[in-house]
Amino acid sequence: MNCRQPELIIFDFDGTLADTLADIAGAVNSILASYGLPVFEIDRYRLMVGNGFSALVAAVLPHERARDQVFKDEFQRLALQEYERRCLDRTKPYPGMREALSTLAGRGIRLAILSNKPDHLLKYMAAALFPDIPFVAVWGNANSRPRKPDPAAALEICRQNDIAPEDTALVGDSGVDMQTARAAGMIPVGVLYGYRDRQELAGAGAEFLVQTPLEIPALFGIG
Structure with missing residues (x-):
């Protein structure tokens, strides 16, 4: 089952973009x-x-x-x-993730990262692992914003990019990510290659589930 193409996709980091x-x-x-x-x-x-x-x-x-x-x-x-x-000794992007992100960006979809990882560390790792991806926001845990599943940071990314939450997908591997998406009124997409299982993701409200990074563009009808 395909999902309509969003204008913005917000990704979790650990267990979603990279195996850390x-x-x-x-x-x-x-x-x-x-x-x-x-x-x-x-x-x-x-x-x-x-x-x-x-x-x-x-x-x-x-x-x-x-x-x-x-x-x-x-x-x-x-x-x-x-x-x-x-932090980068054994950490790598999941196979196909760089290609998936490049495909999405090439179609004009804006991409962002929202993680509960310390902000300075997230920015360093994202820049090292995905140097060619034009993220519009790379936000980790900082004193100035609440952690997921509070939807405030996700909604602020939407506001800064002038994109409605309903035109945004949030992709992650945990129930916390799905709860965040639901609370923000975004499309909740769970990944099954990460650290949590189908039961947790579905129970927390995942509307779509993907098995691999390359299934993410395909979910939105992008080949």
Whole structure:
């Protein structure tokens, strides 16, 4: 089933545009190990990413450590520092993603990124991985705007580009992304190649699901 062609597509980053899991897991596990705390298999991180770095830290720390705000803040600082150091070691765009983005941009569709990843890190990684893609916005988690699933940032991207939410698609791999799209009145498109499953995406309101990056332009009738 095809969807009408939007004027703007807002993409999530981790698990949607790029596979970042190994570097996130490696960085956080490194700091866990330095404190003698249990580490996690990479696959466990699939359910822990997507809500911002502070939520990730809260998820990996033992309960008694997570309640210690001083320790939690220091752990987060060190983990983020370690992730900044290695964030592009193993991270790559999903196969076909650069081609899909180029195809969409070539048809005049405006493209943006909205992530709960720290803003400075998102901008650095997006520029490194997608240097030729003319994103109209690359927005991560910053103090000046609320995190997804709050729709405010997605709606502001629409406003700045003079595009109605109903003419915008939001593409992501998690329930948080689908909730954001629904709350903003946008077309919710879930990707099945990312970190969450069909059940989560459908349960959160995905209207369309794609198996690969190259199915994204095809969904909108673009070959």
